[in-house]
Amino acid sequence: MSELHTLLTLPERPISENYYVSRLQHFLQSGIPATYTLEQVAAFERELRDKSEGKEREESSDDDKTSNTTPLHILARSLPLDISDDELQVVLKMMNILFEYGAGWNFIDFEDKTVGDLLLERNQDRESPLYRRLVEAGVSAELLLRRLNGGDIEFLDADKPDDIDPEEVIQVTSDGQKQGPVASHNDDEATATDQQVYLQTKLEYKDDALITKNNKDGVMMDWETKIMKIASKTLFPNPEATNSATVLNIGFGMGIIDTFIEAQKPYRHYICEAHPDVLAKMKEDGWYEKNNVIILEGRWQDTLNKLLDEGEVFFDGIYYDTFSEHYQDMLDLYDVIVGLIKPEGVFSFFNGLGADRPLCYDVYREIVEIDVANYGMKCDYTEYSLDKQLPDWNDVKQSYFNCNCYYHPRISFA
Ligand SMILES: C[S@@+](CC[C@H](N)C(=O)[O-])C[C@H]1O[C@@H](n2cnc3c(N)ncnc32)[C@H](O)[C@@H]1O
Numbered sequence: 001m002s003e004l005h006t007l008l009t010l011p012e013r014p015i016s017e018n019y020y021v022s023r024l025q026h027f028l029q030s031g032i033p034a035t036y037t038l039e040q041v042a043a044f045e046r047e048l049r050d051k052s053e054g055k056e057r058e059e060s061s062d063d064d065k066t067s068n069t070t071p072l073h074i075l076a077r078s079l080p081l082d083i084s085d086d087e088l089q090v091v092l093k094m095m096n097i098l099f100e101y102g103a104g105w106n107f108i109d110f111e112d113k114t115v116g117d118l119l120l121e122r123n124q125d126r127e128s129p130l131y132r133r134l135v136e137a138g139v140s141a142e143l144l145l146r147r148l149n150g151g152d153i154e155f156l157d158a159d160k161p162d163d164i165d166p167e168e169v170i171q172v173t174s175d176g177q178k179q180g181p182v183a184s185h186n187d188d189e190a191t192a193t194d195q196q197v198y199l200q201t202k203l204e205y206k207d208d209a210l211i212t213k214n215n216k217d218g219v220m221m222d223w224e225t226k227i228m229k230i231a232s233k234t235l236f237p238n239p240e241a242t243n244s245a246t247v248l249n250i251g252f253g254m255g256i257i258d259t260f261i262e263a264q265k266p267y268r269h270y271i272c273e274a275h276p277d278v279l280a281k282m283k284e285d286g287w288y289e290k291n292n293v294i295i296l297e298g299r300w301q302d303t304l305n306k307l308l309d310e311g312e313v314f315f316d317g318i319y320y321d322t323f324s325e326h327y328q329d330m331l332d333l334y335d336v337i338v339g340l341i342k343p344e345g346v347f348s349f350f351n352g353l354g355a356d357r358p359l360c361y362d363v364y365r366e367i368v369e370i371d372v373a374n375y376g377m378k379c380d381y382t383e384y385s386l387d388k389q390l391p392d393w394n395d396v397k398q399s400y401f402n403c404n405c406y407y408h409p410r411i412s413f414a
Pocket residue numbers: 178219220228250251252253254255256257258272273274275278298299300301321322323324325
């Protein structure tokens with residue numbers, strides 16, 4: 001194992017196929033798993049040492065439980081900054097071989113980094129072949145996993161080495177539309193992942209955020225104002241005729257996007273909202289009195305199907321930004337959207353999918369494209385820098401967005 005490790009540190013330059021590829025294949029064929037982690041090796045060595053010293057086996061330390069430094073991490077961390085194009089092709093081949101032998105794409109190493117983070121640090125940008133290969137592996141793994149689960153989505157947290165206790169694996173991210181990264185076993189803390197719990201949880205409006213009272217999950221925060229402004233424009237595909245548009249927003253939150261939508265004076269402005277505290281705030285702030293506003297009280301899963309059945313309203317723009325829902329909910333929503341949107345209409349959503357890690361954000365970006373293509377739709381992204389706008393996350397328990405760039409999605413019929 002240590003020989004494989006040494007090989008992956010790329011000690012020989014130039015990095016040639018002759019030297020590296022056959023050796024890598026030899027090690028993997030001889031049974032060294034492409035999924036081994038440095039932490040497992042350390043634990044194994046400790047156990048051997050303890051045995052030889054006659055000590056009782058102790059529980060592994062917390063350090064071992066919080067990271068999985070894989071062969072791909074070692075390879076990515078060792079990439080020379082001055083790598084040539086030919087050498088890059090050899091490393092790409094090595095990555096291919098590691099994936100062929102089952103290497104995972106989404107582990108977090110001892111420095112809390114994904115392989116993607118390391119590649120970006122080593123001057124491989126998002127378009128580089130190595131990063132692209134990693135994203136491709138992520139997309140394939142996620143789609144395969146979905147298939148294996150019989151259509152149920154269990155994103156990103158299931159890619160674990162077989163012989164590791166699931167409780168010990170650190171997850172890369174959630175599939176997350178505004179939800180905590182790790183599903184909690186404690187009902188009291190499940191507001192971010194369990195919609196039924198969330199809808200019964202008291203909310204608190206602060207100056208710059210809407211949070212859950214019990215455990216300070218950020219439901220909505222005002223750093224997203226710029227994103228909401230951009231999105232509100234997207235919802236009017238014909239900017240010359242905003243006052244004849246019928247628009248639907250799913251999830252009121254702080255009413256930021258609804259305020260931007262109202263400023264464009266749409267003909268009809270539907271707002272779907274499920275939480276009683278948010279509905280109370282909407283009443284208090286006069287949203288029920290606005291002539292063009294129609295409030296659909298309840299979960300979109302209930303209210304929109306009713307609209308669909310009635311078949312009387314069709315939208316120019318639909319926006320989706322809820323809380324405590326999962327990507328599976330978005331897939332269900334596509335079924336409804338296609339029936340409610342006009343042929344030239346636009347669908348958009350708050351894109352926090354996988355956004356607690358840049359690599360996962362890139363993987364989800366492609367998964368959305370693939371999924372909407374199944375409905376004859378295309379997703380165009382516009383990238384916005386968020387450099388100075390992200391909060392310090394002091395007031396909320398889980399940060400749900402850790403990327404410097406926002407991918408704004410605009411989905412329309414192809
Ligand atoms: C992130 S906030 C929306 C923020 C909003 N975009 C803004 O600009 O302020 C999410 C909102 O979705 C609501 N929500 C969550 N699940 C829902 C569901 N299934 N149907 C309707 N609304 C839902 C929440 O109660 C919350 O008010």
